[in-house]
Amino acid sequence: MDVTQVASVLNQEIASLQYGQHPPELYEPIRYMMSLGGKRLRPVLTLLASYLYTDNWQKYTKPAIAVEVFHNFTLMHDDIMDAAPLRRGNPTVHTKWNNNVAILSGDVMLVSAYELFLELKPEQMPTVIRRFNRCASEVCEGQQLDMNFEKIATVSEEDYLQMIGLKTAALLGFSLELGGLVSEAPERDTILLRELGESIGIGFQLKDDLLDVFGEQAKFGKQVGGDIIANKKTFLLIKALQSATGEDQAQLQHWLAKKEFVAEEKVKAVTNIYNRLNIRQLCEAKMNEYFALGLFCLEKLDAPEARKQVLREFVEQIIHREN
Template sequence: MIQPASLLEKLQTEFDRHSYGDAPVELYEPISYIMSLGGKRFRPLLTLLAASIFDTDIDKAIKPAMAVEVFHNFTLMHDDIMDRAPLRRGMPTVHEKWDANTAILSGDVMLIRAYDLLLDIPKEQLRSVLARFNRTAAEVCEGQQLDMNFEKRWDVTEAEYIGMIRLKTSVLLGFALELGGIIAGADDETVQLLYSAGENMGIGFQLKDDLLDVYGDPAKFGKQVGGDIIANKKTFLLIEALSKANGDLKTELDRWISLDTFDNAEKVAAVTGIYDALGIRAFTEHKINEYFSRGIASLQQLRSDSVQKDVLLQFVDQLVAREK
């Protein structure tokens, strides 16, 4: 039985020895920096766990799994610039530690290096994988653009928001799982089940991220708790609050949203109080469980007697219960 801990150790060893480039140092040092911050690494782990269900030789999936993580961190580096985020995993973001131009260019190289890592895939599978990766990469960009579009709108619906996070976040989880299945030689139906599982879990994951931004423990979350509230970011919680608030609660919420100057802590406490009064936390938790349940149902349909299927399901359970 191959456990996630051993796969994570194997991944970390490969990341530690991997070189993204040497000179100019100003281009490559930010890449080493963001990759050294670690993160949960659950996307490449999902690739390896999916592959392990259908093939005991998971070494051939290592570099493709790394490609998923490098691409993910490329999107984070650029997203942090657009969001003006000060922290990533509890440390200064790349554009804060260096500058925005450096973060843009280093991120561009990270995308190229992700393609380099995918070239390790056997040629009979490479075309299919690259086509799926290109689709995913374009969808992630579409999702980010929608997210930016929503910044200028106050009539964003729940359905629109779910559609945006499906593109921005969950399609990459779908790709991570289907990639493992493709590399291990799974059939098309199985690969589609893996993708569907990742897509639904990805929506649940982003909703959980929205929830933790408000209700998470700062010591565990690794980002600025309440940052979305301070920035008036259209999260699932805010969208639901805007649709449900009326009377004094609506007046109070609108007032905090409209203020240009305010005390950050006071605004976070006030808006969180409005969420509490509207039952937004419980409603969001229900939605999170709904999407994770859909993802788990797809995994349970996988036709495999491998104990690795249970290992993957146990790992997903840990993701559902995460606090950071």
């Protein structure tokens, strides 16, 4: 068993999902969103976690896909809130259709996620649904905090890490925890799996912050520099605001306050400030701290080493990704 096999099983199952036909304006955006692909990190993590404890991992494909459908629902709504033009290198749903269509189609995706959980054993349902509901609430809490940050001048590093721990890391944590729950792993291991996912999730978002500024457009799939254009309080901006003095501080405040600007000029100017302040290195150090914590949790799992290696290799792919 390897990650390629897992991804193939997932993609075949996702392609065969039925959401409904009429009215087409409700269901076409769902099929479009799910057809854009993406990394499928979360369902892959669920199945790799289940494989640690059972050979019969394929029977948990639909619950794993429930996590992916929910994830895409959150992306569809987040893109509206962020006014994002691109998702995975393609027009976002609200751009291709409109905001109202994207909101309503996203609502149906959330319902579809719950339907996919019905494949679980009846005795597993209460625990899984409670954990999923907790996770879903945390994702929404994180998104609300992220929007709150847009309205305040100063955000601390601690507050930012707490926000991404909810918005991004909670779902990665649940994805791995779900794999442990459905395969009846020891409770200690389901806790470790959740902690593994939460740690790599924070590292994952910090890497996303980096790639938004320093990534290649063709590989990243989203608008490079979008966070700078939007004055988004990422780890990089927070550290720059803490570190900048003199001319760097004046220039940074100038670009943050400027209402009308050429996007490319602003991105270039702020990126140059980041480079002078070594912000990239600070972000990489914090990111690697969380990745190391996640790998430490993986080592402590009570599972066969050969099976842990499959999960370890996939986590390493996440750590070294370029998109």
